[in-house]
Amino acid sequence: MKIDVDITFRKLEIFMAFMQRGNIARTAEALGISNVSVHRALHTLEENVRCPLFIHQGRNLVPLPAAHTLLEYSQEVTDMMSRGIEETRKTAGIGQGRMRLGTLYSLTLETVPQLIMGMKIRRPDLELDLTMGSNQTLLSKLEEGFLDAILISLTDSEIDMSRFEALPLFKDDIFLAAPVASGLDTSHYADLRDFRQHKFVSLAEGFATYHGFQEAFHVAGFEPEIVMRVNDIFSMLSLVQAGVGLTLIPGRMKRVYENTVQLMKLAAPYQMRQTLAIVFERNREHDPNLLALAAEGRMYSRQRVTAGF
Structure with a gap:
């Protein structure tokens, strides 16, 4: 049987939250959405499944046996998808115990050691692979996914700012x-x-x-x-x-x-x-390793300003 394209993970999330709490208002509060949004999600999910899931008893919405069956499979499919996303991120090297950092040779004298020391305090178990190269080489490796973040000169680079985040360090x-x-x-x-x-x-x-x-x-x-x-x-x-x-x-x-x-x-x-900066993919801005690197980068930049550099 073909699954209706309107059956989304978001609707299943709201459905499971409602089944756990049994009340639209409590579900809305737990998820930070409106009562209307919860009701709409449950109603459209029922339409998408194409069978009754609830009955009304007064002002209450009571699950039918079909809803409990859907709940069992919803939990299974969302758990499996969560594991799939986690394994996918592991394969991509995101959010794990290793980070691949690229840098210009000239930044290994002071900047990179300070950033690494700060990151080791924030994330003691993090292992870092350091690659040194030219602006052009490092940017290519970042674009191809071989590096997680790079330290380069923005002045001499053509960077797609719709794809990459650049955090300036100093001039x-x-x-x-x-x-x-x-x-x-x-x-x-x-x-x-x-x-x-x-x-x-x-x-x-x-x-x-x-x-x-x-x-x-x-x-x-x-x-x-x-x-x-x-x-x-x-x-x-x-x-x-x-x-x-x-x-x-x-x-x-x-x-x-x-x-x-x-x-x-x-x-x-x-x-x-030259404007020296940390560059990484925008869609990875919530990666814990990159968040730690960005935090250390901001601290390093403030320290240079304070020191008068």
Whole structure:
């Protein structure tokens, strides 16, 4: 027999609540809906099943034997569906004891460790799988369901905001980086046109600073001589330290390399800022693991503001 499409889980929920309480008013109060909504649900369910479920005795609605039969199967089918949804979420890795987090390399110095420490306090049994990569790679993995959340630069990403939620963490300025031995005067702003004869190293396409690097030199009106492209920011800064070339990097790297790398503020035409954020699927906003990550992200953002960053 074909099941009527109007027999919904919501109607079954109201029906089971009524069968338990035996009173429309108490059912409405328990479910937070109106008496009319309860009555309508019971009446239309009776129509959809196509047999009498209740009789009226005065102002009371009394279940017939058919209603008790339907109750038995309703409980069975809703329990089975609940288990099915739970198993489905387990298969998708949602709300379980493991979380797959993606991040930019540069955020592993401070931001990611602080977020992870906070999450471990909130959810001590949570295990975290950490994946590092470029903006482009991380966003692709999130879209394909291989990651639960990512920490990337919004400035350099094309994100479908109807599908994804983005929680900003902080903004970061971009600087010209050179080895300390170069002796640059960091008290002045860097006009990139003055560095036309210098060699440069760069991140590969798809990384957070790649687009800004290209745009800055487009404004400067020349193509820099790039002697090497690498796939992580630490390798790039090692090349700067060794005197292989100059580069552009975000200010968050300064504290780690301040003894070996000079940072110069860019002159006004080339100045740019990255907005770093946590990104995850909107339809997973109630996942306990993501709620914990979002809460830690908001706390981290407030701490940076308080500290004057």
